[in-house]
Amino acid sequence: MRRSSGESSSMVEARRKVIRILGGGIGGLTTAFELTSQPGWQDRYEVHLHQLGWRLGGKCASSRGDNGRIEEHGIHGFLGSYYNAIPLVKAIYDELDRPSTMPIHSFDTAMVPMSSVIMWEFIDGQFKKWPFRFPPNDYDPAHPEKFAKIEQGLISVLELLKFIHHEHAAHAKGHGLELNFFQKLFDSAIDALEKDLAHGPNHPVFEIIDKAWRWLYAHLLSKIDDSDTLRHLFLLTDYMLALMRGAIHANVIENGYDQLDDQDWGDWLKANGASPMTLTSSLAINTINLSYQNPHGDTTRQPVMAAGTYLHWTLRSFAYLGYAVYAFAAGTGETMIAPLYEVLKKRGVKFHFFHKVEGLHVGPDPANPGKHKIISVDIGVQATLKDKSAGAEYQPLVPVKGLPCWPAEPLYDQLVQGDKIKAGVLDPDPGERTGPDHGIRKIDLESWWTPWKPVKQMTLTAGDGPDGFDELVFAISIGAVPYLCHELIKTNPAWDKMVKGIPAVLTQTMQIWLKEDSTTLGWDIPYTGNDTAVSGTFVAPINGMVDFHHLIPMENWPADNTPKGLWYFSGVMDEYGPQPPFSDHDYPYRQHARVRYQCIQYLQATTGFILPKGTPDGWNPPGDPICLDFNLLVDTRPNANLPANAPEAIRGIPRFESQFWRANIDPTERYVTSPPGSTACRIKAWETGFTNLAIAGDWIYTGLNVGSFEGTVMSGKLASHALTGFPTLDTIYGYPKPKAAETAA
Secondary structure (H helix, E strand, O other): OOOOHHHHHHOOOOOOEEEEEEOOEHHHHHHHHHHOOOOOHHHHEEEEEEOOOOOOEHHHOEEEOHHHOEEEOOOOOEEOOOOOHHHHHHHHHHHHOOOOOOOOOOHHHHEEEEOEEEEEEEEOOEEEEEEEEOOOOOOOOOOOOOOOOHHHHHHHHHHHHHHHHHHHHHHHHHOOOOOHHHHHHHHHHHHHHHHOOOOHHHOOHHHHHHHHHHHHHHHHHHHHHHOHHHHHHHHHHHHHHHHHHHHHHOOHHHHOOHHHOOOEHHHHHHHOOOOHHHHOOHHHHHHHHHOOOOHHHOOOOOOOOEHHHHHHHHHHHHOOOOOOEEEEOOOHHHHHHHHHHHHHHHHOOEEEOOEEEEEEEEEEOOOOOOOEEEEEEEEEEOOOEOOOOOOOOOOOOEEEOOEEEOEOOOOHHHEOOHHHHHOOOOOOOHHHOOOOOOOOOOOOOOOOOOOOOOOEEEEEEEOOOOOEEOEEEEOOOHHHHHHHOHHHHHHOHHHHHHHHHOOEEEEEEEEEEEOOOOOOOOOOOOOOOOOOOEEOOOOOOOOEEEEOHHHHHHOOOOHHHOOOEEEEEEEEEOOOOOOOOOOOOOHHHHHHHHHHHHHHHHHHHHHHHHOHHHOHHHHOOOOOOOOOOHHHEOOOOHHHHOOOOOOOOOOOHHHHHHOEEEEEOOOOOOEEOOOOOOHHHOOOOOOOOEOOEEEOOOOOOOOOOOOOHHHHHHHHHHHHHHHHOOOOHHHOOOOOOOOHHHHHO
């Protein structure tokens, strides 16, 4: 269905085309950004975006709750090279041109660069922290053209190995090992890669890798029990050499990553020389954990991931520009989503909030005999505006600390039904379900299980009617496809193959605010510069953890009760059996309670390994040395700050009620996984099988094919390309070199 940019600009039309985007996550927003980045776009088409509920962002949506605190879907940031996402963010801030008096007014003030991550090991029955530092470089993350090439990713691995061996040289020498040998080998390998890139198994770098491996096993392996540092050196070298060997053996430079995606990551690494110790190391499973690759979200099961996708994403983590990690200076919602919304609104994109897509309908396309198109879309309007004036739109943002932010609830005073919706914030009848509601709204307009019914129905119809469209972009996540796209699945077998072959799992997240900072509570690795504790390899199932204390000044706490510590935790959540029907309005409460209990249990079982002085034994001995001292949680409820001996004082575990946790259970919130064979199930943006439909989201074929902000940005670019030919495929970094037939389409 792809249109060339030349064709669209030369056509003389009686009216502007209407492009409607369903879904306001990163995929839909990026599509809108790319469509409206083309000169003269307003003369050719208008762009509408339809969004469930009151906020944008999809799985990256965040909001401001009590005390202006940031509340996220999970842990977000850029780890490795986001070759498409970072230039997008830079372009947004350049165009927004905020005054310098705003706390976040530019790309540099929006990003917090970091150089270190933490990997956790379980050695001899004990947890150990493995800090790893990525050296900063002088490359500009907004200009990734060179680094987006596969060969540069391989060269970056060798450059990092050179740095690692240089850093470890003195320690190794103390154990009788001379590492200069490796420096020369790595220089030779870099030279070989720069000269000749496409010999596959006959590549001259193979001999160099084999020499390095022989030395590794002959001289280093026998000494790793003497030193964690030497063990880490062995693991890093063994792992990176296996990645190199596998990539070059498969000639991914010429043949791409997809050829490997019928294999599992572990089998592939093993076949390319990785030792059993390396395969089970936190180094190897880091990519797996960060991308939630556990079947059914069950961390007791062996993770699976397509080998090519694993290799691509891992190489990107080493081929970074500037810094290896870019955290956000505030919540994802106000750092990323609100600025993008403001730019698009200023450009003229029309946003339709409180529009719940209920179904797409298929019919024959008279202009293309034998083909089908989307003839209509059912929309449930959840709420209507009080302001009936022409052109009136919902105004979704609120100021917090000088930043436009997304509120945790709709702005009821703008809605005709606002009072009625607000009245359901707390359930007046606790007998409807077991246990307390823990603050969950009875009427949640983002929940697929809400009892709230649309106040009216509308139909978007192909054609030039008042609610018409010429082109449609379906940018709602794949978890919703079985419920919204029955007719598409029935009409086109590729859609059926896609929904069956690309699993999406539940996730959970928790944020805790503490009275003391991490160092006071026993974190023993000093922070340098902006660095903090960032890890994806802690205890399952909530194995992602980050110290985000830098966000506290962006929140709005009372002066006498301001937190000093802030930790985020995130992970998968297991699920077996069918999803409950949407008429089961109690389901969100059950899942919310489930995450609450699991989070409390998690803090009881793990805190001592992270913050040993944050336990009863560490903070107020004697007591439990592992469990969190829940009295350290910041709680602004009146009874939480009474003297400890007051009968009504909130003490211990009940203080957890004031923290934030979330069960990501809605079909659109599920994390899209990448098991072996799934790449072949992904549909390209322009190959939907319907003449007026493009798709966007991290579930479509992007060439990266892993759930991420980056993959979703790529999908939006691809959707725009499908409709207009812009941007060109060679500027979508990481998308495979197009075949001749594709470029001619």
